[in-house]
Amino acid sequence: MKVIIRRPRREVQMPGSRRVRDLLQELQINPETVLVVRGEDLLTPDEVVKDEETVEVVPAISGGSTDEV
Amino acid sequence: MKCRICTEKAVIETRRHNTAFCKECFLTHVERQVQKTIESEKMLSKEDRVLVAVSGGKDSLTLWEVLHRLGYQTTGFHIVLGIGDYSPAAREKVEAYAEKQGFPLIVTDLNEEYDFTVPELALNTPRVPCSACGLSKRYLMNRTALGGGFSVLATGHNLDDVASTLFGNLFHWHTEQLARMEPSRQATHPKLVKTCKPLIRLTERETLAYTLLRGIDYHEEECPNAEGATSLLYKDLLNQLEHASPGVKQSFYFGFLKKGRSAFAADVNGADLRECEVCGQATTTEVCAFCRMMDQAHRTASRRNS
Numbered sequence: 519m520k521v522i523i524r525r526p527r528r529e530v531q532m533p534g535s536r537r538v539r540d541l542l543q544e545l546q547i548n549p550e551t552v553l554v555v556r557g558e559d560l561l562t563p564d565e566v567v568k569d570e571e572t573v574e575v576v577p578a579i580s581g582g583s584t585d586e587v
Numbered sequence: 588m589k590c591r592i593c594t595e596k597a598v599i600e601t602r603r604h605n606t607a608f609c610k611e612c613f614l615t616h617v618e619r620q621v622q623k624t625i626e627s628e629k630m631l632s633k634e635d636r637v638l639v640a641v642s643g644g645k646d647s648l649t650l651w652e653v654l655h656r657l658g659y660q661t662t663g664f665h666i667v668l669g670i671g672d673y674s675p676a677a678r679e680k681v682e683a684y685a686e687k688q689g690f691p692l693i694v695t696d697l698n699e700e701y702d703f704t705v706p707e708l709a710l711n712t713p714r715v716p717c718s719a720c721g722l723s724k725r726y727l728m729n730r731t732a733l734g735g736g737f738s739v740l741a742t743g744h745n746l747d748d749v750a751s752t753l754f755g756n757l758f759h760w761h762t763e764q765l766a767r768m769e770p771s772r773q774a775t776h777p778k779l780v781k782t783c784k785p786l787i788r789l790t791e792r793e794t795l796a797y798t799l800l801r802g803i804d805y806h807e808e809e810c811p812n813a814e815g816a817t818s819l820l821y822k823d824l825l826n827q828l829e830h831a832s833p834g835v836k837q838s839f840y841f842g843f844l845k846k847g848r849s850a851f852a853a854d855v856n857g858a859d860l861r862e863c864e865v866c867g868q869a870t871t872t873e874v875c876a877f878c879r880m881m882d883q884a885h886r887t888a889s890r891r892n893s
Contacts, residue, residue, distance in 0.1 A: 525809060550826040553599075553795055560598040560796060562588040562607060576799070578792040579747065579822050580644060581813025 520572040521545070539563035541573075551579050599796050602833035610800050617797045620788040621653045628771045630783035631739055637661045638737040638780075640728050641684075641692075643677035643806035645798040646743035648684055650786055652801060654741065655690065662737070666727055667696040668720060669704025673810055680806040693735065695727055703884050705812075711887040712880050716812040719880065726877035730868060732780040744784040747791040750836045751821035753843055766851035770844070776860040778869040790836065791822075 521530045521541065530545065538554045538561045554561045555574045567573050588597040590609035597607035608616055625631050631654075639654060641647040641663040654661050665681045668674045678694065685692035698704045703711070708719035732740045749768070756764045771783040786794060798805050813819065828835045862868070863875035870876070 524807070548823075548826050548830050550790075550792060550829045551823075553792060553799065555799065558799075560799060562597050562600050564588050576795065576807075578645075578790075578795040579819065579826070580646075580791065580809055581816040581819045 519567050519569055522572065522574045523547075524574060525577045533569065535566055535568045537563065538565050538567060538573075541567060542575075545575070547575060552577055598800070599793075601793065603790075603829070603837055605833075613796065614800060617649075617789060617793060618653050618656060621650075621785050622657055624770070624785050624788050625657075625783075628783065630771045630785055631659055631741070633658055633660070635660065635738045636736060638664050638693075638728070638732045638735065638740050640724070640740065640742045641665050641681050642743075643680035643684075644743070645803075645805045645807075646745050646748075646786060646791070646794045648680075648743075648803050648805050649789075649794045649797050649801075650741060650743040651684075651690065652688075652803060653797075654785065655688070661690065661741075662735070663690055663692040664728060664731055665692065665694045666724055667694065667698070668723070669696075669698045670706060670716075670720075671811060673808060674704075676808060677806045680804060683804065693731060695731065697723055697727070701881055703881070703888075707888075708880065708884055711884040711891070714880065717816065720812070722877055722880060726868065726875070729778075729780055730866075733778060737780060739781045739783060741783050741785055743786055743794075745786045745789050745791050745794050746836055746840060747822050747825070748818075749784065749787050750825055750840045751818050753840055754821045754825060755817060762851045762854035763856055765843075766848060766853075766855045768843070768848060776869040778862060778867065779860070787840070788837075 519532050521532060523530065532541065539549065542549050549563060553576045555576055556567065556571060561573065588600060588607045589595070590597045590612050591606040592612040593609060595609035598610050599613055600607040631637060637654060637659050639647070639651045639661050641651055643665065651661060651663055663681065663685055665678060667678055682692065705716050705720045705723065708714060709716040712719065728740050753768060770787050772781065774781045825836050858871040860869045860871060863870045863878055864873050865878040866875060868875050
């Protein structure tokens, strides 16, 4: 499968199928900080991504906005 | 994984609530969480004219979308900060969203109005870019809300933002800031506008999911000045804790509001507010921090150019 990780953008090829939670664990990405998307679908951790599919890991965390208003 | 409410296929798991939602139930859940926050903290009424600070990122556009859907009277406010390619891209996203939705939007360009961008302020004053940016945003948001007759200013701070700010304030024992960490702040001077943070019950991951599920085209790029920011380190540490112990961010922040904040009330600087001699905005000194920063930037730039 192809995994596109945004910000900084990089692509990772991973052989075989695996669940989203295992994919993130292998990539050492904390699931609390991202969403995994296939096309326009958000994937839950138990969802299986097949070998021929492409998914994107979208970052949720941004650095700004901590100023007290 | 099934939605715990309707048993349709789930699109997101929220471990801190020990649940999962389908698209429709998640969107409803987010909007209810915001309404609950607004009501419990007495942030807004349907009669308020609300100025919504919009950067173009997922949080501020989520806030604008949700407040509109909940029936509040909103106008967006975007500040063009002059940060490289980042600012024009942010402006484009905000204007495209406002136009698509037919929402009113006010745009202020810092450079057009004051002759300095954020990077130029950092170059010509002792302030680092994030400090110059934060001060400019706070000043312009209050000024615009006052001038436009808005009764409340709403910002898109989420649970990760406020929990990481709390984390930093505790680390450094910034007791006055700890006392001021309320989700909604009443105007304490005629030249100040009430502020509120209706997204504090939502994590960044949840606002991102809302944005994606609603098909909102947001500005995904990170501000170049945020690289290496301490706030990112705090967020990372808190999310490591959250992964090991779901719900810890929420209990940390809301526990502080309930049990901790009042302990620091005596540390609030009670200095009287007055009007700035230059601009008339509220300040504790003769000239407000924004006018002092601008004066210093002009003087330094003049020296550089002479």
